[in-house]
Amino acid sequence: xxxxxxxxxxxxxxxxxxxxxxxxxxxPPPTSSPPQSLVExxxxxxxxxxxxxxxxxxxxxxxxxxxxxxxLDLSRIDRIIRCSLRSQGLPVAAIEPVPExxxxxxxxxxxxxxxxxxxxxxxxxxxxxLAVLLLSGGQGTRLGSSDPKGCFNIGLPSGKSLFQLQAxxxxxxxxxAAQAKNEGSVTIxxxxxxxxxxxxxxxxxxxxxxxxxxxxxxxxxxxxxxxxCISKDGRYVMETPFKVAKSPDGxxxxxxxxxxxxxxxxxxxxxxxxxxxxxxxxxxVRVADPTFLGYFIDKGVAAAAKVVKKAYPQExxxxxxxxxxxxxxxxxxxxxLDSSLASAVNQQTGRLRFCWSNVCLHMFTLDFLSQVxxxxxxxxxYHLAEKKxxxxxxxxxxxxxxxxxxxxxxxxxxxxLFEVLREEEFAPVKNANGSNYDTPDSARLLVLRLxxxxxxxxxxxxxxxxxxxxxxxxx
Numbered sequence: 052x053x054x055x056x057x058x059x060x061x062x063x064x065x066x067x068x069x070x071x072x073x074x075x076x077x078x079p080p081p082t083s084s085p086p087q088s089l090v091e092x093x094x095x096x097x098x099x100x101x102x103x104x105x106x107x108x109x110x111x112x113x114x115x116x117x118x119x120x121x122x123l124d125l126s127r128i129d130r131i132i133r134c135s136l137r138s139q140g141l142p143v144a145a146i147e148p149v150p151e152x153x154x155x156x157x158x159x160x161x162x163x164x165x166x167x168x169x170x171x172x173x174x175x176x177x178x179x180x181l182a183v184l185l186l187s188g189g190q191g192t193r194l195g196s197s198d199p200k201g202c203f204n205i206g207l208p209s210g211k212s213l214f215q216l217q218a219x220x221x222x223x224x225x226x227x228a229a230q231a232k233n234e235g236s237v238t239i240x241x242x243x244x245x246x247x248x249x250x251x252x253x254x255x256x257x258x259x260x261x262x263x264x265x266x267x268x269x270x271x272x273x274x275x276x277x278x279x280c281i282s283k284d285g286r287y288v289m290e291t292p293f294k295v296a297k298s299p300d301g302x303x304x305x306x307x308x309x310x311x312x313x314x315x316x317x318x319x320x321x322x323x324x325x326x327x328x329x330x331x332x333x334x335x336v337r338v339a340d341p342t343f344l345g346y347f348i349d350k351g352v353a354a355a356a357k358v359v360k361k362a363y364p365q366e367x368x369x370x371x372x373x374x375x376x377x378x379x380x381x382x383x384x385x386x387x388l389d390s391s392l393a394s395a396v397n398q399q400t401g402r403l404r405f406c407w408s409n410v411c412l413h414m415f416t417l418d419f420l421s422q423v424x425x426x427x428x429x430x431x432x433y434h435l436a437e438k439k440x441x442x443x444x445x446x447x448x449x450x451x452x453x454x455x456x457x458x459x460x461x462x463x464x465x466x467x468l469f470e471v472l473r474e475e476e477f478a479p480v481k482n483a484n485g486s487n488y489d490t491p492d493s494a495r496l497l498v499l500r501l502x503x504x505x506x507x508x509x510x511x512x513x514x515x516x517x518x519x520x521x522x523x524x525x526x
Contacts, residue, residue, distance in 0.1 A: 104292035116293035134431040144375030168345030177232035187331035188246030199249040205491040218263035275304035278452040280440040303454025310424035330411040334478040334494040353419040354463040357412035364394040368408040382457040
């Protein structure tokens with residue numbers, strides 16, 4: 052199993068801070084007053100309040116606080132906070148529907164195209180040109196579990212976890228690509244992004260399950276970064292008197308993490324040209340889908356995304372739009388879409404004008420991933436999510452700094468969308484059973500229904516009945 056050389060984000064230098072500061076300077080012993088140089092630096096950024104309770108701390112707590120502060124890249128974080136706060140409320144270009152020419156819809160896709168794309172994709176996979184990138188930094192908190200989401204068992208008869216379902220799909224595509232190649236074996240490298248909160252448990256889960264049949268050295272784990280939680284005026288929230296509250300920097304932290312961990316260079320060294328990127332909490336994800344890869348290669352674009360049609364106008368999903376006349380494709384969240392726009396219908400197609408839902412199934416060229424990392428770092432704009440954060444005074448409302456994986460699309464010189472059927476490729480696992488939607492129960496039902504259709508289509512029959520229609524509310 053390959054391991055990257057470093058972990059990125061606000062905690063990047065935490066290990067170094069145990070013996071020295073982020074700038075390489077030695078840590079002073081805890082004294083009756085905080086290190087003056089550090090106080091001056093914090094004053095420069097308006098963060099000197101972190102030492103407000105210094106006099107009440109024990110020597111060990113003082114040392115812990117100094118280490119915590121010196122592990123932060125203060126100037127970078129300050130720039131991110133200022134850019135992110137300043138971006139709030141700024142005017143943005145009007146949105147337009149995605150042009151039909153940018154979308155391959157299911158109804159217009161011919162059998163000839165599907166076969167051609169399948170063969171193109173399998174050929175690229177057999178040549179080692181595809182890597183799979185899994186976004187799995189989240190815990191299953193909303194599912195009632197503190198384990199990484201990928202460890203979750205949605206209740207299938209097999210008892211398989213999300214990680215195992217995805218690993219076995221990689222194994223299946225490897226076999227298909229090897230058969231098409233008609234010689235030797237094929238390996239698809241799997242890059243698994245964790246977070247400081249899930250990394251150790253994820254690695255142990257893979258090890259204890261013998262990598263689900265994959266080779267250990269074809270799986271690379273790396274961590275996304277963290278950012279301090281802040282108040283509305285941009286000041287760090289203190290989780291304890293000697294620790295800054297931090298949270299993962301969102302699934303869009305993957306771009307900075309890949310670059311800083313030198314994994315983009317690792318991919319290039321392996322001959323990888325294309326990267327299939329997806330979120331862990333989809334029980335029906337078609338990992339390393341040859342048809343999607345073939346479509347992507349055929350279109351010659353920098354980025355692509357699988358999309359599903361919105362189920363109804365007010366469905367709480369982000370949708371792809373064009374930002375400005377002739378501008379790039381991007382994703383707007385449901386909360387940003389005016390209700391009249393959300394309900395508007397294209398009279399020619401009969402579809403909603405803004406109908407292509409983002410389901411976190413993306414394909415990128417390796418060259419583009421490097422450009423995105425540079426662009427996001429240069430702009431320094433994060434989404435500000437108002438959430439409860441742990442503080443000295445108990446949980447309080449604060450702001451978490453996050454980037455999203457779809458933040459890449461505005462940087463793409465060209466983007467193509469590929470419609471898939473929701474019932475075949477999208478079974479989200481986000482909420483605990485008993486919720487109205489996106490539960491383990493609803494995902495399990497979607498998986499069983501799909502497999503039932505496959506069995507029947509192959510001439511088989513079932514010894515146990517499976518409900519063929521969803522009985523859960525999608526609202």
